[in-house]
Amino acid sequence: MEVNAEIISVGSELLLGQICNTNAQFLSKELAILGINVYYHTGVGDNPERLKKIIIQAQERSDLIILTGGLGPTKDDLTKDVLAELLNTKLVYNQEAMNRIEAYFKTVNRAMTENNRKQALVIKDSYVLENKTGMAPGMAYSHEGKIYILLPGPPKELQPMFLDEVRPFLHEQGIISNFILSRVLRFYGIGEAQLEADIEDLIVSQTNPSIAPLAGDGEVTLRLTAKSKTEQESEKLLDEMEKTILDRVGRYFYGYDNTSLPIEVSKLLSKKNLRIACAESLTGGLFAQLLTQVSGAGMIFNGGIVSYTNEVKNKVLNVSQKILDEEGAVSSECAKAMAENVRKILNADIGISFTGVAGPTKSEGKEVGTVFIGIAFKNKETIIYPLDLIGSRDAIRSRSAYNGFYYLLKHLRKGE
C-alpha cells in the first residue's frame, strides 16, 4: 500500500531561524525505514490563518499528515485548535493527560498555572499518544480517509512518542503491514567509495534487506532494513546479510547501531581488565575527554598527560632531550617514548600517545597532518602508526584521536 506523507512543522522560532528543523529530519528518516514516502516538508509560524491554508493544501495531496509543535501552554500554541476547527470537531479534556500534568507540578513543587491545562485538551475521539518525557500528549486522528498525527515540538518528546506510540498505531491501522527491523553496521578505516565497491553486487541486487550506506567523518555506516511477517524472520534476514557483508569487509567493522569507537574500546578494556593512560600533544586532551565521556571510565582509565610543549615532554614525560633535538617532537621516536613513559608513570597496562602537526602552519619543517600514534604494552613491542591526514586543524585533531581508538580496538580484538 503506497502511503504519501507530509510533515508540517509549526512554530515561529523555525521561521525566525532560531532552530533547525531536526524533527522533520528525524521523522523523514523513520518514515523512510517504514516504507512511507514523505513528499513535502512545510514550516509555518504560530499563525492560524496560514496554518489552516497549509493543512488544506496537505489534504489535497497527502494521506498521512504529521504536524509537529504548537501543543504547549502558551497562547501561541494553536495546532489543535486550528485542526479541530477545520475538521469541524472540538477539543475535550483528557483525564490521564491532566493527571500527568498535575503530577509534574507536584514533583517540582510549583503551582500549575491555568494555561497549562490546555495541554490536556485533545481532539474528540482521537487516539491519545502518551508523552513519557514531557507534558503535552500527542494525538492520532482519522478523518475522511486521512490520518492526522499531532506531535509535541521538543525533539526529546517527539522522538520517543513517534517510536513508541505512533509506529504501533500505524501498524494497527494497517499502514505498515510488515515487521520492519533495522540494524546499523559501523565501519572505520575504509572510505565510503571503497566499501561500496567491495559490496557493490549486494547493493545493486538489494531487495530485502535493503542496504543504505551513509558516510560520517572517517566512518561509514550501512543501514540494513528487513521487512517480513514476523520479528524473527526479519532478524534472520538481517543476520544473513550481515554475515555476507562481514565476510568481505569485516576487518573494518567495529560495532552496531549507535555505538562509537570510544564506547567499544571502553567495553573491551573493561572486559579484559586493562587500564590505559594517554600522552597527548596535538590532540590536546581530546582522546582523554572522549574516553571519559563514557560512563564508568574510572574502571579503565588512569589518566593522561597533555604535553603541549617540548619542555613538558622532557620534564614530565621523560622524553630525552636527544630525541627532541635530533628527531623532533613530531617523530615516531618521540611517539614511542611518550607512549612507553606515560604507561609507566601512570602505572597502566597500555599507554597511547599522539604527536603531530595539527596546523594551520608546518612545525619542525613537517607538513600539516603529519601525525604519529604510539601504543605501548606491558609485555609487547610498542607499535607506531604514522598518519598523513588532511583537513582543518579541528579535523586533524579529531581524526588523530579517533584513529587512536580504532587501532586500540584492533589490537584488543586480536586477543579475542
Added chain:
Amino acid sequence: MEVNAEIISVGSELLLGQICNTNAQFLSKELAILGINVYYHTGVGDNPERLKKIIIQAQERSDLIILTGGLGPTKDDLTKDVLAELLNTKLVYNQEAMNRIEAYFKTVNRAMTENNRKQALVIKDSYVLENKTGMAPGMAYSHEGKIYILLPGPPKELQPMFLDEVRPFLHEQGIISNFILSRVLRFYGIGEAQLEADIEDLIVSQTNPSIAPLAGDGEVTLRLTAKSKTEQESEKLLDEMEKTILDRVGRYFYGYDNTSLPIEVSKLLSKKNLRIACAESLTGGLFAQLLTQVSGAGMIFNGGIVSYTNEVKNKVLNVSQKILDEEGAVSSECAKAMAENVRKILNADIGISFTGVAGPTKSEGKEVGTVFIGIAFKNKETIIYPLDLIGSRDAIRSRSAYNGFYYLLKHLRKGE
C-alpha cells in the same frame, strides 16, 4: 516596505531525512535581521511536477521567493529548468561561470565531465551571483512583481553567496532601504530570565536598535540590530545601546559576536604573556582540548594532567595521601593542591584544576554536580570555586570546564 519571503529547499536528501535544513535556518535568521518576513519554509524532492506546484503556490503568497539546491551537475538537479519553464523563459550559458568551472577541473587535474557544463547555465537576463566557494553560480531574477533567488545547496556555498551577493542585490533593488548592522553581546554566569529582568525596560521599549535575547548552554547572548541611513549612524546607535546595557550587566559580559570563552581567555593570556597548565579529573581533558582548539595555543599552554584516579593525583600531581584520605578527591583541599602542583610541575604562571562528581552516581558520598575549581598563581593566594551543578554527566563536565574559563577571564581582566 513590507516584504514577504519564503524559502523553498529542493533535494530528496532532505525528504529522506539524511540532512537537516540548515540553509532554511541560516536564511531565515539573516532575513529577519534585514527586516524581511519569512512566512513559509518548504522542502521538496528532486521532482519537477511537485516543485512546479510549490512555486506556483509561492507566487500567490510571497514577494521574494528563495530556492535552494538543485543547481548541480546531476540529472536530479532541475531547479533552473523548472523555474525557467514556469516563467516562460530559457536557460543560456554564462561565460564567466563556464570559465570558473573549467579552471576548477584544471586545478584538480581531472577531466571535466559533460554534465558539469549544465552548472554554467543561467536563466536568461537574470543577475548572476558569483559562487566563490563552489562551481554553480546562483541567480537573482525579477519577474512580474516577484523576485526569485536561486542558491546552491551546500551551506558553505550558500552562506557566503547570500551575504556577499544577495544582500547587496536586495539593497540595490530597494528591498532593504536601510543600513542594517548587528552586534552580538555574549554573557556568561547569568541566567536568561535574570538578564532580561535587569534590562526589562530596554527590551520593552526597544525600537532601534532592536534587542533579541537568545539562550545557549550557560550562556546568554543579546543580538542588537540597528537600522539607519548609513553605517556610521548604525554603529553609533549600537554603541549607545551597548553602553546602556553594560552599565547594568557588564560584569557578566565576555565578548562579541562569534567569540567564545576559550578564545577570549587565550587572547588575554597571550596579551599578558602568561602560560597556563591544567589538572583535570572529572572534566577528563575537556578544558585542555577546548583551549588547544584555539590556534596558537602553544604560546600560552604548557600542558595538562588528566588525573582520573587517586593514585595518579597522588603519584603524579603530588596531592598528599592525607588529603585524599581525609577530605577526598572531591574537595577544595584537593582542588587547591592540584592547581598549585600542576602549575609548578609544568612550570606555568597559572594552574587551574577541576575535581568533582560528574555522575551518574555519587562519589565519596558527595552529590552528583559537586565540583571544585582551583586557580593558582605565582604570587597570589590560590582561589577555589565550589560549584553545585545539575544536568547530565556530559552537561556537568562541560559546564565545569566553561566555568573554569569564565573565572579565569574574570581574574585576567581584573588586572586590566
